[in-house]
Amino acid sequence: MSQLHFLDMYGALIAAPSISATVPSLDMSNREVINLLASWCESLGFAVEITELDNNPGKYNLAAKLGTGEGGLMLAGHTDTVPFDDSRWQFDPFKLSEQDNKFYGLGSIDMKGFFAFVLNALQEIDNDTGLTNLKQPITILATADEETTMAGAIEIAKQNKLKPARCIIGEPTDMVPVYTHKGHMSTAIRVTGKAGHSSDPDAGLNAIEVMQLVISKLLKLKEDIKNKYSLLDFKIPYPTLNLGHIHGGDNANRICGCCELHIDMRPIPGISIPELQAMLLQAVAPINDQYPNAVAVHDLHEPIPAFSGSTDSSLVKLAEKLSGEKAQAVNYCTEAPFLQQLGCETIVMGPGSIQQAHQPDEFLAMEKIKPSQEMIKQLIVASCF
Template sequence: MDVFDILDRLVAFPSVAGKPNGDIAGWIEAYLAERGAKVTLLPGPEGNRSNLFATIGPADVPGYILSGHMDVVPAGEPQWSSSPFVLRPDGERLYGRGTTDMKGFLAASLAVVPALARLRLARPIHLAFSYDEEIGCRGVPHLIVRLPDLCAKPLGVIVGEPSGMRAVRGHKGKAAARVTIKGRAGHSSRPDVGLNAIHAMSEVLAAAVSEAERLTHGPFDPAFEPAYSSLQAGVIAGGQSVNIIPDSCTLDLEARAIPGVDPASLLASVKARAEALAAGGFRIEWATMSAYPALSLPQDASLAALLGELTGEAPLAAVSYGTEAGLYQAAGLDAIICGPGDIGRAHKPDEYILASELTACQRMIEALGARCAA
């Protein structure tokens, strides 16, 4: 199978984040096993989703991980020109959900496996494919904790998120949370006997806006746009009718932190303001929705030099989106981003990747294989 056949098969799996992924994980497992890779499925605690780890070459020697996620975002937008889960070629463009983010990288990695197997690698190349990346990098921590049982400590991790095949050394960290306020319903004519959850939430929202403004004053990291950490209220919902005192209100918050700043710490003042409302009789629930640390690979790291040689371009300092790379780095592994496609095409109707981007990714992985065979 060539890279286009493989991408066609992968896109056909509607592997939306948060859903069972046995079909896609099982297909990849069989493909790799048939081509001589040592493959391990790693079920997550959810019971119906698994990570996958595979090794080509000797597992007891330090090598490199090619990291990607099998899940995609939903594709319910009516603007799709064709079925999102059927690969549609149109010239250089290959349309379908996940083509760029990030089944294109998976397809390129899988397509190169037979060539890697023929090289009789002295250093291994591992494939680490995760689940539920799109809802907060929930799957990969369960994979990372198993790495000591699966292989020698890797020399580096290449996370194949879409970067136009330009290596990237950094990204911001993220923390997202949902605060729910429970009050007491009643007729709107008697506000004195109810507890208005929306009114209470306005204090939490004000705290979030205040913290967002404070963050614009630094600290700064000029590698990013914007150069400071940020916080926003993204979704708010509550109430049933204008003449009913709302007994419930929810607010979803997101913080993005420059390297060196704990993303969760940016939400601390907002959480404190919410919890203070309990003194007024409200019930407060705070739930973490997602969290991952920033990535900051030093410019002089050997992994950065390697990717510069493999791609022919010096790595970029940073991108605005987040990836699983920060979690690998937090676990003590050097990590870098480099993959086919453009993040600007992701998470929207008529997502596509270019055929030339897939072949460029294959060439990069083949070049890595040649290094590992030397």
């Protein structure tokens, strides 16, 4: 078997564009990344299965397994990246560039680069003792569309074919284990009024004015959930509600016939997505009583529930021991709540800083490479050998 060089793999992953976006003109297939991973996994003796997503043509998941039976360790990550603003990048997003002891590239830490760390660790184990000494199976999972719909992870959870005992999701945490995180809801609230000439306000129904009533209800809901729910594990210990985007009307001399508001909510463990959805509907119900069917509420994407793990799990304890860091709670979200449905102990832990995620000139600090490689190698050895 030919050697897989870390930087060669890293560079090849960066050079394979795999943007996922809600704007169709920016959205791409991830097949090139999947093909690279399939080739490298097969060279290490893994059995590889590639599946196209049921409702997303051109998007693929990869599951590569070494060993037989259930249990063992699954190392998971997503193959897509966010879009980029070319005017804000100093470097070519699709070329691994080195400068000032940093490696730059789109996906360098969020999170295609994680797969190069995993494969490098496996190759070192193979060189040291051989992968045939495996006592528990190793699975590499590469998913599609995490940055938009999380459709890849959702399909894996629904299929329920993978049965690892442990799962590490390699999102950038600076190799600090994360055992719990908030969820994410993006919701559109649309007010449909009745357009008309501004000279006769009573002849129409101004959607902007009705939206003002909606906003007042939402601000009350924001305070209610802040005061009712709290989990001190988090730096921001309560569920948040943000009014993120609003658009309504088309001209100053017309009664606004439609106004739409997009909000973001971040539930903590202990409050479910259906509960929050019910609270939203309950908040706007009096306005619909006053103006029948004027207010509609719908999700902008599949809601992501909060992820709740335990600091007492054997995987958390192992990760804390190897990293020298206490497990943390974070405010962003990952595929963890879906992959946890497979019945495995689950943590989020990977190379690179979350501060670089979704930023121009995304980079991996070179001094973090060796320590991260060693920790990932030790996690695999402790779980499977």
